[in-house]
Amino acid sequence: MFLVDAPLVARREVARGMFVLSLDAPQIAQSVRAGQFVNLGWSPGPLLRRPFSVYRTEGDRIEVILKAVGAGTAQLLAMTASDTISCLGPLGHAFDLVAGPRSVALVSGGLGVAPMPLAAREARAAGMSVTWVHGSRTVDELCSEADGDEVIWATDDGSRGFAGTAVSAVPETDVVLACGPNRMLAAVAMRWPDAQVAVETYMGCGTGVCLGCAVPLARGGYDRACKEGPVYRAADIDWSVLPAHLPYAISA
Amino acid sequence: MFLVDAPLVARREVARGMFVLSLDAPQIAQSVRAGQFVNLGWSPGPLLRRPFSVYRTEGDRIEVILKAVGAGTAQLLAMTASDTISCLGPLGHAFDLVAGPRSVALVSGGLGVAPMPLAAREARAAGMSVTWVHGSRTVDELCSEADGDEVIWATDDGSRGFAGTAVSAVPETDVVLACGPNRMLAAVAMRWPDAQVAVETYMGCGTGVCLGCAVPLARGGYDRACKEGPVYRAADIDWSVLPAHLPYAISA
Amino acid sequence: MTVDMAVEVGELRLRGPVLAASGTFGYGTEVPLLERRALGAVVSKGIFLRPRAGTPPPRIVETPSGMLNAIGLQGPGVEGLIRDYAAQWAQWDFPVLVNINGETAAEYGELAARLDGVPGVAGLEINISCPNVEQGGLYFGNDPRAAAAVTEAVRKRTDLPVWVKLTPMVTDIGVIARACEAAGADALTAINTFVGMSIDLNTRQPRLSFRTGGLSGPAIRPLAVHLAHQAARAVSIPVIGIGGIMGAEDALEFLVAGCAAVQVGTATFVNPNAIAEVHDGIAAYLASHGFASLAELPRYLPRD
């Protein structure tokens, strides 16, 4: 875990209102794994840091992808190239992508695309073929950057690709990884109990000390999304207790 | 009084760490008088607005002069040309510069220079000759912009002009206007009871409703710096009760 | 769709639920930029029987998302207030309540008697966050008996609507709320400022000349919502929520939590038009959620 004052070095738009920020954070770029996140803070800004999956890395840079869903994300998107953002990370447990399985489906809804480019890279390094399945409400909201041997688009309104949810568009693969609104992940859990899902919760610290990021477990009790998670075996979560109305849901 | 979202259009350094910001605020630029102030707010930023004298106007622009003396002023100086600052003003009572007297001394210490360029312009329009007396601790801290028929510099360490305070360097004139640390203004009051001084206080609202900006009066009771002030007849203030450790004092 | 924003607070009918808080709106004669059409009512700066000079500066300190104030209830006293302001108030198209303060229950009673029947004075708000000199300086608002005694002293001497403004620094606000209701209050205002302190590290003394001050602003909002909600659960008279409202969403939190109306204080310092923006934002929320009137807004108010 590193605490880095990272200069904002670039920004690009990848869907309507959805942006990728590049931050210069060498230690994090070199150590992060797919599914892990960084906790971003800035001043003046909100009291608490905001968690974001690492979207891509490139040399000394990490990228995060976001939309303005509240005051904090709006402030991040108002920053200019001279600004510095405090990055704490990498945090949390990564996707498990050890060699063995031959194919993986990366299933994302809306901003749930966030951990997928790194996952694609690691899966390919582990010898898997990658099926990229990305969905959103409508074509304008699809993240234009895709990275799979096969790419499947899905939109609720049918404006591009499969008309329906990303989940219903997934073909057979050995492994399923998913990220998106918690409601979508609950559907993933019904179909693929062994899928690896990256969940979203509100977080206080991101480092395991506050117990604010409670994830209700199917076996009872709670885990910490920031420490034992954010990646879980889909069937291990009690989806009826995990709040669904979080920002991923707003934006997907 | 106007409430204007004013784009920041320019910035220049006029002494070590002392900057002039130009804001596009037409209604205020056209109505402000010397000694009046604007109350600036921005987001994200501190809860309360920050009061600043209007330094100059130019067409639709107003200028304010400041140094980083705390979190708020540091944030203002970190802003870039695309940013917008909320301006409430013009506020308070201006200097009284009606025609009649033939000469005026504009006496300022440190950031107390703030209301003087407008005062010089109005005094000249009222037919007075202007003696500009500006002091600071040392030459680097002198505001380099001066506007008088006669200009007198003063530094505590003698590094430029008169070695001593601005107050002790003032020649005979019909009228004295002064602004600077409250301690300096107390000295002005001793020498020229009829001098017009612009005082500094902490302010809650700037509009007369909170009673936070209390100025203790020699006749007893309190006035509002934002409404009856900030310009007072020097002898009307009870200088023993007015706090001296305010930002003007820090910087002068 | 135009939304019916009118509310009844006891016998007072207000055209809207957003009121100006005492001490943050002067006597209603300043704040030129406010669109007054949106003003439900004004509560004037707190007064005592006699004129008061107030405390020496510094009187305010900014704190994270808040401010401490120790104004010391500077004001002209009741005679000055009636002379200088009441006649103006009588002309306005919204009611003005007077926030009254005393050091003894009898002083509150005298103030009520003096203001009763004065044209322009539409009601009284009792500030019980005042030190009770007869009880060694404890706040009236800290003790249900003292709070009730003050309410009763006022109630007996006036036919005007009587609101009691509760202090937040109590173990159980419900007990105080019920005591004031039983003593004849028409409505409760929840809450006044919390006592706080800030230390200057140069002088190593409090920054405020009065040493302590009242904390207001967004910092206290979650506490105020909770206390207003607790008060609303405890009584059946209307509760007016206050504390840290900066925008319409904040006001809606109080309304959903069971308040009949809200007051806006510190926000007016930052944005002179805050009250109108809060008013319009509430109306927009109601309209977009399909409610034709404020009365239709569902409240979250479980009774134990």
Place this chain on the structure above:
Amino acid sequence: MTVDMAVEVGELRLRGPVLAASGTFGYGTEVPLLERRALGAVVSKGIFLRPRAGTPPPRIVETPSGMLNAIGLQGPGVEGLIRDYAAQWAQWDFPVLVNINGETAAEYGELAARLDGVPGVAGLEINISCPNVEQGGLYFGNDPRAAAAVTEAVRKRTDLPVWVKLTPMVTDIGVIARACEAAGADALTAINTFVGMSIDLNTRQPRLSFRTGGLSGPAIRPLAVHLAHQAARAVSIPVIGIGGIMGAEDALEFLVAGCAAVQVGTATFVNPNAIAEVHDGIAAYLASHGFASLAELPRYLPRD
């Protein structure tokens, strides 16, 4: 100039005045980025006798300059705590206190007895912001008799240093502080979180599943400084200040206001190294003002 930062809190000698607050530092085994040399002591996450699952999410809501939390004292219970952590604590070069919680005074007593003599446990901090089931759910900390009863129950069953952590939501914190001192507390921690609420305007229900939560962070600092100061004026045992400390200047406000030491909570969430930065900043202030030790810092502590 190196400044002597050591403090004595009762019989506990701490190498520095900056402690990690309960519930914000886990069991001291996380927070890898902290320079531990600066840590005066750790107060572990509050525990009950038996394991507790805690409350369902959402457990936290951010508020202006603060956060509400309702964790529900999730934890392994005293046996799990002793089994999993005490042996590690015994190796560390700073003391660890255990924050203890119960529903009856007897439960607090049992916890004290069980922890007494366990290697690695250097002291107990009694959290009296817990609902007292025998008194219908009122907090122990709201009533001087209940607070004293809990303190006494703990005091009788252990020789460990006993600190009592005061709740801020009381009419007069001095009364509670004196009751705890008289019942045998070695020190007081002031203060725990304030109860607050936040409403979700989509669901029109509280955002927290537990409905209310405890407010921490800079928003409460001016209130905490005042309450810690009031507690310090009321007793002669040491008071440990806490509430909204983000940097050294904030900590110095508490120290000048009469506190012997401070605890840092929410700040650690934002900056894992906050405790070391606060510690070093205090030392720098003392050095630059010519004080050779923390003990020399002049306090503002008028006794009435």
